[in-house]
Amino acid sequence: MATYVLRRLIQAVPILLGIAVISFMIIYLAPGEPIDRFRSGRVSPQTIENLRRLYGLDQPLPQQLLSWMVAFFQVWRVDAWGYSFTDGQPVITKIAARVPYTLELMGTSLFLTVIIAIPVGVLGAVRQYSWADKIIMVLATIGYAMPTFWLGLVLKFVFAIKLDLFPLFGRHTYGDDSIGDLVWHLVLPVMTLTIVSVAGWSRYMRSSMLEVLHQDYVRTARAKGLPGSRVLFKHALRNALIPIVTLLGLTIPSLLVGAAVTEAVFAWPGLGGMGVTAVIERDYPAVLAFVMVGGAMVILGNLLADVLYAFVDPRIKY
Amino acid sequence: MEGTQLGQIPAKATTGAGQGAVDEVDLTPVRTYWQLARQRFMQHSLAVVGLIVMAILVTLALVVPTITGSLYAKTSLSLANHPPSLLNPFAPLGYDSIGMNVFIRLVKALQTSLFVGFSAVSIIVVVGITVGAIAGYVGGAVDNLLMRLVDVVLSLPSFFLIVMMVALFGTGNAIVVIVAIGIVGWTTAARLVRAEFLSLRETDFVQAARALGAGDRRIIVRHMLPAAMAPVVVAATLGIADSVVVEATLSFLSFGISPPEASLGNMLTNAQEFFYRQPILILYPGLTLILVVLAASFMGDGLRDALDPRQRVRK
Numbered sequence: 201m202a203t204y205v206l207r208r209l210i211q212a213v214p215i216l217l218g219i220a221v222i223s224f225m226i227i228y229l230a231p232g233e234p235i236d237r238f239r240s241g242r243v244s245p246q247t248i249e250n251l252r253r254l255y256g257l258d259q260p261l262p263q264q265l266l267s268w269m270v271a272f273f274q275v276w277r278v279d280a281w282g283y284s285f286t287d288g289q290p291v292i293t294k295i296a297a298r299v300p301y302t303l304e305l306m307g308t309s310l311f312l313t314v315i316i317a318i319p320v321g322v323l324g325a326v327r328q329y330s331w332a333d334k335i336i337m338v339l340a341t342i343g344y345a346m347p348t349f350w351l352g353l354v355l356k357f358v359f360a361i362k363l364d365l366f367p368l369f370g371r372h373t374y375g376d377d378s379i380g381d382l383v384w385h386l387v388l389p390v391m392t393l394t395i396v397s398v399a400g401w402s403r404y405m406r407s408s409m410l411e412v413l414h415q416d417y418v419r420t421a422r423a424k425g426l427p428g429s430r431v432l433f434k435h436a437l438r439n440a441l442i443p444i445v446t447l448l449g450l451t452i453p454s455l456l457v458g459a460a461v462t463e464a465v466f467a468w469p470g471l472g473g474m475g476v477t478a479v480i481e482r483d484y485p486a487v488l489a490f491v492m493v494g495g496a497m498v499i500l501g502n503l504l505a506d507v508l509y510a511f512v513d514p515r516i517k518y
Numbered sequence: 519m520e521g522t523q524l525g526q527i528p529a530k531a532t533t534g535a536g537q538g539a540v541d542e543v544d545l546t547p548v549r550t551y552w553q554l555a556r557q558r559f560m561q562h563s564l565a566v567v568g569l570i571v572m573a574i575l576v577t578l579a580l581v582v583p584t585i586t587g588s589l590y591a592k593t594s595l596s597l598a599n600h601p602p603s604l605l606n607p608f609a610p611l612g613y614d615s616i617g618m619n620v621f622i623r624l625v626k627a628l629q630t631s632l633f634v635g636f637s638a639v640s641i642i643v644v645v646g647i648t649v650g651a652i653a654g655y656v657g658g659a660v661d662n663l664l665m666r667l668v669d670v671v672l673s674l675p676s677f678f679l680i681v682m683m684v685a686l687f688g689t690g691n692a693i694v695v696i697v698a699i700g701i702v703g704w705t706t707a708a709r710l711v712r713a714e715f716l717s718l719r720e721t722d723f724v725q726a727a728r729a730l731g732a733g734d735r736r737i738i739v740r741h742m743l744p745a746a747m748a749p750v751v752v753a754a755t756l757g758i759a760d761s762v763v764v765e766a767t768l769s770f771l772s773f774g775i776s777p778p779e780a781s782l783g784n785m786l787t788n789a790q791e792f793f794y795r796q797p798i799l800i801l802y803p804g805l806t807l808i809l810v811v812l813a814a815s816f817m818g819d820g821l822r823d824a825l826d827p828r829q830r831v832r833k
Contacts, residue, residue: 342812461767494675
């Protein structure tokens with residue numbers, strides 16, 4: 201197992217390099233120059249020239265790419281990812297500061313998704329074609345088709361404007377750092393994310409459970425007279441959960457970067473929103489770092505999915 | 519595209535299990551693969567509903583904006599915030615906060631969305647098939663190189679990359695949005711085509727074509743591609759739903775199509791600004807989006823069942 205993980209990590213290096221090259225090329229090909237933001241009537245051409253030299257923009261492209269990559273992978277240095285164009289802060293610090301906010305949002309939503317979607321999916325599978333199942337499937341299909349940002353808008357309208365139960369946006373009331381206030385602000389964004397992912401996950405859980413329930417060993421367990429609940433939870437559920445574990449691994453990247461839209465709707469100060477702002481402001485060091493972090497998350501998520509898969513299913517050997 | 523390689527499955531192969539007519543000999547003529555597929559699709563009621571809804575949406579999107587011309591961008595402040603009324607056939611959904619006719623704008627936005635969706639999927643299909651076919655047919659180092667490229671693109675944070683490309687290369691430009699979605703999205707189609715090609719390469723009919731002296735291009739285009747299309751067709755149909763949602767999200771975040779051009783996403787941005795005056799305006803673009811997504815995914819599900827030749831038609 202250890203050698204497998206190591207091999208996968210080594211394979212990840214060229215992929216990460218590929219991501220670096222592609223994102224660097226996109227920014228290089230974009231019209232305009234990173235230092236255009238500093239140009240104005242009061243900045244002399246000499247200063248612009250100095251800035252170009254300072255940022256290494258006078259160097260040939262391969263040289264620029266190389267020096268950026270060499271610096272980028274020295275993550276133990278605070279300036280490894282450069283300094284933000286907007287506020288001069290080291291990009292590493294800026295990103296690290298946002299991680300907890302995104303985690304509290306996405307972590308809560310993922311937790312709720314798992315504890316809601318699994319029972320719902322199991323119920324749908326066990327009572328297949330019943331009224332409960334049909335209602336679950338209709339709701340799940342609609343929930344799956346709903347764009348996240350639109351659901352966020354509707355929830356904001358109903359719960360923040362009409363009923364005035366929860367705040368419209370933000371993470372906390374100014375001057376109030378209590379847990380209660382944070383939870384109060386979390387409700388709507390978490391609800392948005394959870395509804396959309398419960399819709400997907402419960403459909404997945406239902407089909408996984410249905411597949412297992414039609415297996416011979418489940419029929420055998422029933423035939424030898426085991427009580428229904430025992431067959432269900434001991435024999436069927438444990439195997440039906442295996443594909444869900446994979447799904448968990450594949451969700452990891454979106455834990456950190458995937459909530460950009462929800463964060464934008466609710467003005468949540470997380471990573472996704474920071475990435476979008478960085479793009480708008482053409483804060484190139486932050487944009488590049490964001491793409492790299494996102495790519496690393498996808499790779500780690502896939503790896504985690506495979507490792508977890510082997511962990512829950514002893515038949516799989518690496 | 520007669521699908522002669524996969525077709526010619528005699529229709530009487532089934533014994534009509536559960537239908538009672540076991541010994542009856544089926545005298546209907548032999549049907550081709552695509553005829554069978556159409557029959558299976560038509561038996562999938564949700565898929566038919568999806569197809570009908572999609573047909574209605576496409577017709578609306580093609581016809582109404584042609585008649586109404588540039589009215590979708592016309593503001594008349596005297597009509598601002600006029601409530602929806604079914605009695606007014608010209609403006610059944612009323613007027614928004616700057617006096618734009620909501621119905622006309624909505625249909626125009628639908629046209630934009632469907633245009634972006636279908637165009638992006640065309641790019642995805644063309645690039646995906648080309649890369650997948652080359653990788654699967656040539657094999658070896660070329661295959662390896664192309665598949666590593668697929669790995670890299672798959673590992674990119676896709677939505678953020680689209681945002682980045684659109685923001686850097688031209689916010690508000692539908693073509694940039696289409697190309698960005700295409701650049702990020704072709705990998706699945708490429709993988710599917712490659713997988714099909716790897717197994718098709720060794721089949722008898724391909725070997726026969728080669729023995730008869732057919733060139734590479736002819737073997738790929740005439741013999742292998744028609745047989746490899748089924749999974750791509752399914753993925754493309756489902757891809758329409760994804761592309762439409764991505765475009766709406768981009769426009770909502772004001773990266774995509776910007777006013778006065780209409781998009782389901784920027785209509786929602788606008789509706790959000792006037793949340794208190796006319797909250798109902800967030801309803802129409804959202805429901806339209808849901809309708810498009812549901813129609814495309816029902817069609818995709820139906821096509822998946824229909825194009826899988828292992829499923830025989832029960833008559």
